Amino acid sequence: MxxxxxxxxxxxxxxxxxxxxxxxxxxxxxxxxxxxxxxxxxxxxxxxxxxxxxxxxxxxxxxxxxxxxxxxxxxxxxxxxxxxxxxxxxxxxxxxxxxxxxxxxxxxxxxxxxxxxxxxxxxxxxxxxxxxxxxEHRFTTKVVYGNGTLTLVGGGDRTLTTADLTELAKTAVAGLKAAGLTSVKVAVDDSLFPEPTLANGWNTGYYPDSVSPVRALVVDGHLVNDTSTDAGGAFARQLTAAGVTVTGSVTRATASSTDVPVAQHTSAPLSxxxxxxxxxxxxxxxxxxxxxxxxxxxxxxxxxxxxxxxxxxxxxxxxxxxxxxxxxxxxxxxxxxxxxxxxxxxxxxxxxxxxxxxxxxxxxxxxxxxxxxxxxxxxxxxxxxxxxxxxxxxxxxxxxxxxxxxxxxxxxxxxxxxxxxxxxxxxxxxxxxxxxxxxxxxxxxxxxxxxxx
Missing domain, CATH: 3.40.710.10 (DD-peptidase/beta-lactamase superfamily)
Structure with missing residues (x-):
């Protein structure tokens, strides 16, 4: 290890x-x-x-x-x-x-x-x-809305925290309520990276303690096999805490170009x-x-x-x-x-x-x-x-x-x-x-x- x-x-x-x-x-x-x-x-x-x-x-x-x-x-x-x-x-x-x-x-x-x-x-x-x-490069995590769904879009930021998701949720909820919406579905988009694979010289025993399958979305550095849906679940909980009903379970989807930008978080600089x-x-x-x-x-x-x-x-x-x-x-x-x-x-x-x-x-x-x-x-x-x-x-x-x-x-x-x-x-x-x-x-x-x- x-x-x-x-x-x-x-x-x-x-x-x-x-x-x-x-x-x-x-x-x-x-x-x-x-x-x-x-x-x-x-x-x-x-x-x-x-x-x-x-x-x-x-x-x-x-x-x-x-x-x-x-x-x-x-x-x-x-x-x-x-x-x-x-x-x-x-x-x-x-x-x-x-x-x-x-x-x-x-x-x-x-x-x-x-x-x-x-x-x-x-x-x-x-x-x-x-x-x-x-x-000075920074990683950006976004939230977009379309067809009754808020999609959390991963930007490769391994430093994203629950506190960051809380702020994203607050901004998203404010927009939903302004539009008269009280319920929403939640999806995650981690398509920035392809489906995780093993590197030459890796074995499945590395997962998830030494390294998680590499995905574009993660919260609090959690060592889990699916960091994207884990982050989506955390985001959904913050939405609920902010007063919006989340229907169904978190799904994986690719955000549409017609989805409306709702909120975004920018990381600290790459340095x-x-x-x-x-x-x-x-x-x-x-x-x-x-x-x-x-x-x-x-x-x-x-x-x-x-x-x-x-x-x-x-x-x-x-x-x-x-x-x-x-x-x-x-x-x-x-x-x-x-x-x-x-x-x-x-x-x-x-x-x-x-x-x-x-x-x-x-x-x-x-x-x-x-x-x-x-x-x-x-x-x-x-x-x-x-x-x-x-x-x-x-x-x-x-x-x-x-x-x-x-x-x-x-x-x-x-x-x-x-x-x-x-x-x-x-x-x-x-x-x-x-x-x-x-x-x-x-x-x-x-x-x-x-x-x-």
């Missing part, structure tokens, strides 16, 4: 000081990421040239040239070389550390080996969504949505967002089209390598997904570039902070609480990933030398207890930070 928790207020966090003093990276639209791994795929429509953090002369899976290293980096590398062999991590481990300012690969261990990334997949989903839709999705690793939000991103790119709201758009954005807009990159969903629940640590580090490195602050900033801000209650790195999940990693509490921002047989941790921290470091660690197949594996992962992050020297 992928990692999830309950959202809580998020403190302002800027490890090692404000990012605004950081030197602006050179080159446009991801140019410096062109030469990535020996098997990098061709990029269509955009020419990418210039130096890369993963350039062949640095060597993925090897350290940077000794002449470029300071004493802190030398110690960091020496420590990682030993600690990546921790028996708790098993033998199938991929890892990489970058110096974000100098664009140098400091250290790599099987960095281009594609492993099951679990919820680290959400980093790719969020990047594509913010790029295609824009951080807020992404912030929450990353912070608590919400699978349902990720899968809805994948479909909305596909629609925003003019494609169908399906797993195939959504993941195709993710690939296109990463490669063509940002120059991220797609070598050995395979994803089949937006949440990371798919056991068929494969992403190298090197690629995840590339995606995270975008968050250190001031050029992308306006578009991608909510991903960085949403990254769980080590020891932050209410996030997937909080004490309730047993994170950063052992003798080796507790020194890094409040100093690391990272996306977690947890499936049976796969644990990942990828993020940002300021190293002992005061420079931003980007890291990604993934293990697959360790037979150790999951809590012990996470302790070892947290120790690697504390090593990158330099507090565990």
């Amino acid at each position: 992928s990692d999830m928790s309950v959202e809580s207020p998020v403190p302002t966090f800027a490890p090692g000081g404000s990012r605004r003093h950081r030197k602006v990276k050179q080159g446009g639209n991801g140019m410096r990421r062109a030469i990535v791994l020996a098997m990098a795929v061709p990029v269509v429509s955009v020419a990418f040239t210039g130096p890369s953090a993963f350039a062949a002369d640095e060597g993925i899976g090897t350290t940077a040239k000794d002449a470029t290293l300071n004493l802190d980096d030398e110690q960091l590398i020496a420590n990682l070389e030993k600690r990546v062999l921790d028996q708790r991590l098993g033998t199938n481990v991929s890892g990489v550390v970058l110096d974000a300012e100098t664009n140098t690969t400091l250290w790599g261990h099987n960095a281009d080996t594609a492993l099951m990334p679990a919820s680290n997949t959400k980093l790719a989903t969020a990047t594509a969504a913010l790029t295609i839709l824009g951080p 807020d949505y992404v912030h929450t999705m990353i912070k608590v690793s919400d699978n349902n939000m990720a899968e809805s967002l994948l479909r909305m991103t596909a629609l925003g790119a003019g494609r169908q709201a399906t797993f195939d089209d959504g993941t195709a758009v993710v690939r296109q954005v990463l490669s063509e807009r940002y120059g991220v390598s797609l070598a050995n990159f395979e994803i089949y969903d937006g949440s990371g629940l798919s056991r068929a997904n494969r992403i190298p640590a090197a690629t995840l580090a590339q995606i995270l490195d975008l968050l250190t570039d001031p050029r992308y602050e306006g578009v991608l900033g909510s991903i960085r801000d949403g990254l769980p902070v080590s020891g932050e209650a209410g996030s997937t790195l909080g004490p309730e999940w047993g994170r950063f609480d052992d003798a080796n990693s507790k020194c890094a509490v409040g100093k690391v921002q990272a996306k977690t990933g947890t499936l049976t047989g796969a644990i990942a941790l990828s993020g940002l921290t300021v190293g002992k030398d005061g420079k931003w470091k980007v890291f990604s660690f993934i293990e697959n197949g360790s037979t150790a207890n999951a809590a012990d594996i996470k302790d070892a992962m947290d120790g690697l992050a504390a090593t990158v930070n330099g507090c565990w020297a």
